[in-house]
């Protein structure tokens with residue numbers, strides 16, 4: 086394509102973007118969020134909700150309300166008012182369960198992601214002399230890799246024999262799902278646990294959770310998921326897909342603020358299982374008798390029995406503000422429908438305007454991707470990192486991930502079609 090054709094496409098697409106925004110039933114939610122501004126006051130093109138979502142307009146009010154209750158009630162805030170801190174986390178359960186497709190008894194908001202992965206592995210990694218391996222992806226997020234390695238060592242085992250990784254084929258960026266299924270079958274009876282992402286953090290590839298669960302269960306392994314990049318991005322049905330457990334963070338697509346509180350899912354069939362090893366704390370014991378200070382643990386009959394500590398209320402309040410917005414917007418099915426339109430629009434613009442100057446390594450098919458794009462710069466002589474710096478200087482907030490991708494994520498709650506267009510316009514000027 087010639088440069089002038091690309092320019093014509095860009096011009097034509099601008100009015101298309103304006104129309105798409107005008108017809109978008111979720112457009113109003115954009116104004117439910119704060120967004121960063123440049124020093125000159127101009128709004129940035131914020132495409133990094135995959136890393137840190139934006140605060141809602143009511144986040145400060147929700148957090149402030151708890152600060153006020155603390156100031157006016159002191160310790161009484163634990164037990165008084167309509168949202169006593171003692172049970173505050175319960176206010177988030179139904180909405181969070183809807184995000185991941187769990188039953189309310191299967192989902193709890195607590196701790197943070199890596200902490201929850203550890204707690205869940207304490208329960209669900211139960212190696213025996215013959216069945217001791219954990220299968221993860223070769224390019225797992227480092228925190229997940231560290232957590233798994235240390236769990237293996239903690240049981241007196243050695244990662245060189247108990248850690249199995251599956252990676253993309255040589256020269257490929259994406260996992261071939263058949264390779265993952267084949268690895269599960271191959272390690273079969275030696276496999277204790279399969280721990281995989283719902284959406285791969287680097288490539289944006291969505292893995293077929295139900296198929297992986299079925300394959301793991303077929304060989305007798307437990308199957309858990311890290312949903313850091315899936316929760317609030319794609320539609321999930323953890324209960325229906327029969328996943329054993331999952332953990333996620335809430336500061337990415339779920340907009341709960343830096344270090345925000347994490348989420349945790351344990352399938353109903355495991356909840357009452359008293360044979361599961363578990364690290365215990367007082368927040369996991371029967372609420373009715375907790376303050377009698379008995380040292381006999383009486384587990385709550387939901388996933389809440391995995392809780393250790395009383396909840397970080399300020400972080401919970403921020404999470405609540407965001408989950409309210411998800412619910413008002415119609416939940417994940419509605420958001421995903423918009424996301425698919427945004428993906429189609431960005432695909433079209435990248436094809437027509439940018440062409441071969443970049444390569445999107447994220448899978449093309451909608452079933453295998455969420456809203457995050459992993460873009461590799463193929464421009465001769467331009468290093469991807471320089472392109473990322475130029476985008477940033479031009480007002481696009483996205484992120485750079487070693488070794489070679491720029492990640493951009495149009496988030497249906499607050500990214501407009503015009504903003505997507507603006508991104509491509511800036512990219513066109515940069516590559």
Ligand SMILES: *Cc1c(COP(=O)(O)O)cnc(C)c1O
Pocket residue numbers: 197198199200226228229282286311313314334
């Ligand atoms: C973001 C992310 C983390 C971060 O872990 P924290 O415990 O929340 O700091 C871990 N794993 C994956 C896959 C992530 O995407």
